[in-house]
Amino acid sequence: MMRLILRKPTPIRAWGFDPQERSVDDLEIIYEELLHIKALAHLSGMVKRQLTSVLVFECHEKAGTVLFHQGDEGRSWFIILRGSVNVVKYGKGVVCTLHDGDDFGKLALVNDAPRAASIVLREDNCQFLRVDKYDFNRILRDVEANTVRLKEHGQDSLVLEKIPTSTQHSNNNKHHHVSYRYSVMAGVPEKMLEHLLETRIDSKYDPTDTFLEDFLLTHIVFMPSEKLCPALLQHYHSERTSSRGPEQETIDHIVNNKRRVVQLVCLWHVVAGYAFKQDTTIMQFLETLFSAVCDDCPAYPSLQDPLASLEQVLKAVKSTKDSGSHTWQVQTQVLSESRTHQEDELRRTPIKAKDETIFKVYCADHTYTTLRVHMDTSVTNIIQTVSEKMCLGNDLVLCEVKSSGERLSFHQKDVCIATSLSCNGRIFITLRDHLDALTPLPEQEGPSEGSVSFLEPTSSRELAYQMTMYDWQLFLCTHECEFIYHTFGRHKYRRITANLDVFLRRFNEVQSWIVTELCLTSHISKRVHLLKKFIKIAAHCKEYQNMNSFYAIIMGLSHMSVSRLAQTWDKLPNKLKRVFSDFEALMDPSRNHRVYRLALSKMRPPIIPFMPLLIKDMLFTHEGNKTYFEGLVNFEKMHLVASIMRVVKYCRSENFKLDSPPAVKNVKEIVSYVRNLQVIDNTKRLMQLSYTLEPPKT
């Protein structure tokens, strides 16, 4: 019945006819029919009624007919009334089969992208309903399901969700619709990569579309380079797999495909930065890809440009590859680099996985052995080495003993443990059963004398400036990926987080330093002077937008052993008391640190963000969201993770161009002081000191 009406007036006129000539009764009958079509089930009655006047019936007699080709412009949306079709992709063959009631062709319409696959009839006499692009946009674009699921071999392989994008740019266009974009919500890694290559490489730059960047920032979680590299090579060579088939591939398609792979690799290099150079898989892959492109150039001359960009990447990677490895010494507190060449001793370089680290491993009786191992040496290997050196026996554990006596065992697979220690923590080794017998070394107590005599005559501004310069370097050395390793577990990826560790520890160091200095200053007037100085340093840090040290100082001043010193606070000038209470208000944790977040949103880079909160956001995102669901990567989580990494990127998108304070004589001394803070980090000891300064009133 319906077929007759739809085909009316005659099948021959079908291509040119105007469906709006259908009578009211015809429309009613079509409407009744539409109610039974699966692909339309989610649409409202209103939309179905609108569709009745635009649907076109289309019938094809021969199996094997191609309805449209991959790469074609998308002109219509189709619903299968009767029959079945194969969805065919270049290089992959048939990826799925669709039957009665299924629909296809939507994605190219909403994205204004070329067809992502070809549609080939599986049987004779297939019947379709067709909605052309103009009508689709008019009726369905805004109401169409917010979620698009692409299937391959009967399984969801990519889930996209419609999100509105900014409409500012489309004001001049005549398009009357709001613009939308499909954002990847979940997917199989390989399918997401394919989607990325097909839709994101050639598209115009859209600042709201972060799929490409997010994929490259987070791929380690779901598609580490060991998988990503071969997949890219496979894409590059995808014409080979299908050359035996009768597919009508054009040279254009092959070249475009190759070019996109090369372009993606170049972008990957931009995003990954120095991490590229440290990954041997990537290095090998670059060589392989480069020679493949070289080989292809004679056949496809238009690959010359991509080849040139790839060559640049290769050059860039190689030029810095052999800058030499460094040795890092875990001294009393800070990880300092022991350099053989004295160039610019103030500039730090990032710690790399193959750099060596020197540290001591203690036994229960406080004897020790000194180890020199690579940063990425695992705990298991360290235990083995120590055990051989000291003949200790089996079932050993490696652990950190904090100054408070707390013991934390290391995970067997963990790496770069030397940088992950707490301020005065030390590495111990012991038999598993004897863990409880470990006690901290006397040196872990920290200093017994403060440095008030040094601090008193030194300018607060100079101190804040040198602290900020050091923090900035630590921040710059931290790679965005370290946040991922830190959050998802570095032992899983066997990647080091040494730079991040050192930077995060800096927060605790500065905080403890404040408390230590105040608690070690027995003379009250000197203590008041120091208190003033610290508030002033905090003010300068805030002015420099060094929020990390700013918060560390304020939290140090709010530490119980300091805040309880009522006599000291009493003698603080009122003006500074007010300044301090303003600062304390910025620390308010209410509504997930709303005050700080608002303040941060008003700042322009360069900024050194308040790291503990950034780490908290990252962990929240990780613990609150699953990485996989129903076998697909939860890419929404990756978007969230990447957005936090982008905050890091944003904060350091401008370099620090601070005017250094007027030159002082002892700059070198100040620099070395702020980089080697000696602290007490045992709260019990700090409280004891505080009680001797001002005994409790009882």
Add this chain to the structure above:
Amino acid sequence: MPEQSNDYRVVVFGAGGVGKSSLVLRFVRGTFRECYIPTIEDTYRQVISCNKNVCTLQITDTTGSHQFPAMQRLSISKGHAFILVYSITSRQSLEELKPIYDIIREIKGDVDGIPIMLVGNKCDDPNREVSIQEGMEQSKFWSCAFLETSAKTNYNVKELFQDLLQLEKRRTMSLHLETKKTKSQKRREKLKGKCTVM
């Protein structure tokens, strides 16, 4: 810091993976493990009644703070009530609460008037490592309240917050949603009745 009198802060502690966020989300949103954006400040707020006035219950999740003692101290010093969560599938997670409890005592001094609830989460999980008795003994030792919950099955979640608020003796606190829930439930029951008639 100016104390906002109409805020009541509950601080949730617990090792990674014990289900802190799930518990809180289950309570605040009534859902289990939905996609969750951490930086939205409203995520963890709920309006409750306090001394017959409207008050905001703020829940501070302390994820990631173990690395920064100063952050832990900050949450504790600003907190009014505390939930200590472990997973009944991990004895280690109960062990890890001990230093936290010590810090709370240290900062708050006298813990007697302070609502503290020890919570054994994941009680739907068959791989139990910590028995109910052990949990109860620990809570007696700390003289705090104790409950087992499951964020997954929504077991004891509302009760947890309800009981915690009742431990607060300095103010009269109660979850505001009580009356609302029953109303909507009644309505639903009414509707159900109609349906069966039809």
